[in-house]
Amino acid sequence: MFPTPIERTPRIVRVVYHLAVPLVLLLWLLPMIAILVTSLRGNQDIIAGNYWGWPREFRMVQNYAEVFNPARSPMVRYFVNSLVITIPSVCMAIFFSAMAGYTLAIHRFRGRILLYALFIAGNFVPFQILMIPVRTIFGNLGLLDTLRALIIFHTSFQIGFATFFLRNFIADLPISLVESARMEGASEMGVFFRVILPLIRPALASLGVLLFTFVWNDFFWALTLVQSDAARPVTFGLQALRGQWSIAWNLISAGSVVAALPSVLVFFVLQRQFIAGLTFGGVKE
Incomplete structure (x- = not known):
């Protein structure tokens, strides 16, 4: 062994x-x-x-x-902005990825393997080379410097990894469960919501922890797509804690601890499901 x-x-x-x-x-x-x-x-x-x-x-x-002193920095606004960006992005990315993973794992159609390969290949593209095209596209759409820009981007950007993640879990499920539900008259949406989603709940929880951490801790795309305080997340807002003539490292450290707390809390709340999701399908009967 x-x-x-x-x-x-x-x-x-x-x-x-x-x-x-x-x-x-x-x-x-x-x-x-x-x-x-x-x-x-x-x-x-x-x-x-x-x-x-x-x-x-x-x-x-x-x-x-x-x-959190408003006279020094709008840290409360940054914190709220991060929540507004992260929660919808994670929820939508998980939902769309679960549907895509279900389709790629259960349905048999021409080009399925190629489509799945594209989802995987997207994870190997260095995200830095996307900076100019992404900024240009969002600029043409009039979405620069808005919360919607970060929500749309993070949702679409995380779908590739999330689909790859969930497709493998769904593929490990017994196909007989899906066939039995279909024989009982369940529609495809009924099979997805009533059979698939409850069975992959540990995988959804572990994926939610990962995506929440990825989106919450993002700095690069906030720097690329946001310019004003109205849409800055908490990671980008830490620079507002710098002093005028010197760097207040104690305040920046305190702000960093505050910024890291939500990810830590999400992990501890979903710790059991996270571990179950990582070991899901690891043992074959």
Whole structure:
């Protein structure tokens, strides 16, 4: 069996493994710990260069209150904008991708494999080369600097990966379930909503967590399609926390923690479904 379970490896390998795991985990968490601790520091710590030492002054309440201070930055508006962009984009991308995945997995028609290959190929296109065409298209449609532009773009951009993701889960379902529903008189939409969607609920939850993280953390396309505060998401709005003459790293760190919280909360709320979705179809009877 490969890989060999750690319990069956030589003793020296187990010792190295148990020593390396905490070290690697600490190195991976170190930047996040640094940001979290910096968000608690006072400005004097930053000026004095105390970036890694224990904070001499804790200003957690003041820093996080300053992040949402309207006189300093419209952070509340940015936060609301991110919710308005992310929630519809994720919901529509999952819905359309589930329908496309159902069609590609269940129905047999000419060109099905080619169409599926196009969905896969789209995931390998470097998104940076799309910047000028996307901006030109949205400019011609009069959608630049609007929330609708980011919603439409993220919905269409995520459909390729989401369809590839869901098609594989649906293909693992017993085709007899679909045939039985059809024999009972169910329409194709009835089969999709009453049979397929309930069965792939773990996959939908895991995909929702991934897409929420992708869309919420986007900076590149917000920079490309948005120019004013009216449509800026929270990731792009963090630069508003910079000071006029110096960079307030404690405030930027506090804003970064606030911006990361929704993705973390979504993961913990859907953690069980997320894990079930990742292992769905992994064991064959």
